[in-house]
Amino acid sequence: MKLELATIDEAERINDLLNLAYRGKKGWTTEASMVNGDRSTVSDVKLSIENSIFLIYKSNTDVVACICLEKYVDEVYIGAFAVHPDRQAEGLGKSILMEAEIYAINTLKAKKLVMVVLAQRTELIAFYERRGYQRSGIKKEYPLHLNVGTPKIKDLSIEQLYKNA
Numbered sequence: 001m002k003l004e005l006a007t008i009d010e011a012e013r014i015n016d017l018l019n020l021a022y023r024g025k026k027g028w029t030t031e032a033s034m035v036n037g038d039r040s041t042v043s044d045v046k047l048s049i050e051n052s053i054f055l056i057y058k059s060n061t062d063v064v065a066c067i068c069l070e071k072y073v074d075e076v077y078i079g080a081f082a083v084h085p086d087r088q089a090e091g092l093g094k095s096i097l098m099e100a101e102i103y104a105i106n107t108l109k110a111k112k113l114v115m116v117v118l119a120q121r122t123e124l125i126a127f128y129e130r131r132g133y134q135r136s137g138i139k140k141e142y143p144l145h146l147n148v149g150t151p152k153i154k155d156l157s158i159e160q161l162y163k164n165a
Contacts, residue, residue, distance in 0.1 A: 001057065001095050001096070001099055002057070003055040003056065003057055003067075003096070003099050003100070003103070004055065004056055004057075004058065005053070005054065005055060005056075006049050006054040006055065006056045006066065007049065008046055008049055008050070010049075010056065010063060011042050011045040011046045011049060012042050012045075013062075013063045014045050014049075014054070014056065014063055014066050014080075015040050015041065015042045015044075015045045017063055017064070017065075017066060017082050017084060018039050018040045018045070018066070018080060018082050019038050019039050019040060020082075020084065020085060021039075021082035021083060021084065021085060022035075022039035022040075022082065023035065023037070023038060023039050023149065024085055026085035026086070027083075027084075027085030027086075027088045028088055028089070028123065029082070029083070029085075029088065029124065030085070031118060031121070031149075033152065033153075034118060034120060034121075034151065034152055034153050034156060035118075035142075035148075035149035035150065035151055035152060035156070036149055036150045036151075036152055037148075037149035037150050038148075038149065039148055039149060040080070040148070041147075045080075048068050048070075048079075048080060051070075052068055052069060052070040052071075053068070053069040053070075053071075053103070053108070054066065054067075054068045054069075054080070055067050055068070055069070055096075055099075055100060055103070057092070057096055059087075062084075064083065064084045064087050064092070065082065065083045065084065065087070065092055065093070065096045066080055066081070066082050067079075067080065067081040067082075067096055067097065067100045068080035068081070069100060069103065069104050069108065071104075071108045071110070074109065074110065074111040074112065075110060075111065075112045075113075075114050076104040076108050076110035076112075076113055076114070077114050077115065077116075078097075078100065078104075078113060078114070078115040079115065079116070081093075081096070081097065081100075081115075083096065093127075094131065097131060098131075101113060101163075101165075104165070105165045110165045111164070111165050112162055112163070112164055112165060113133075113162065113163045113164075113165060114160060114161070114162045115128070115133070115160070115161050115162075116158045116159065116160050116161075117158065117159060117161060118142075118156065118157070118158060118159075119139055119156075119157040119158060119159035120153070120156060120157070125159070125161065128161050129161075131163075132163045133161040133162065133163045134161065134162055134163065135159060135161060136159070136160040136161060136162050138159065138160040139157050139158065139159045139160075140157060140158050141157055141158075142156040142157060142158060143158065
């Protein structure tokens with residue numbers, strides 16, 4: 001598996017992938033039943049590419065998976081993790097996450113890996129727990145101020161997960 005650093009030229013394709021995976025009608029990672037609106041914008045993706053480590057996986061020239069790593073002191077935050085719905089359930093997500101973790105530990109010298117997920121996505125939390133992540137107990141209201149969609153369900157919240165490196 002070869003992950004590549006994303007370029008600004010790929011921002012639109014990455015944005016399309018993120019919105020399809022998070023808010024589309026297919027795939028087990030969709031949040032469409034819980035959140036209205038886009039998950040990301042092209043300008044948000046461009047900012048992430050410029051200010052963090054944004055990794056992509058391509059099949060031929062198609063961007064089929066992505067993951068973003070942001071370093072804060074000795075912690076690396078994992079976000080914008082998506083696999084194209086047509087490629088889910090192939091083990092691709094597990095491999096992408098593992099490669100990103102190796103990069104975070106070996107290159108970014110992470111001591112802790114951190115991510116935030118919708119607290120109501122129990123099957124997604126279980127996926128991460130099977131990969132060694134733990135629930136931190138830190139929950140917050142859905143971040144409307146980040147412009148990542150509007151909750152469809154009452155009391156939608158986010159929860160922080162972590163894994164010691």
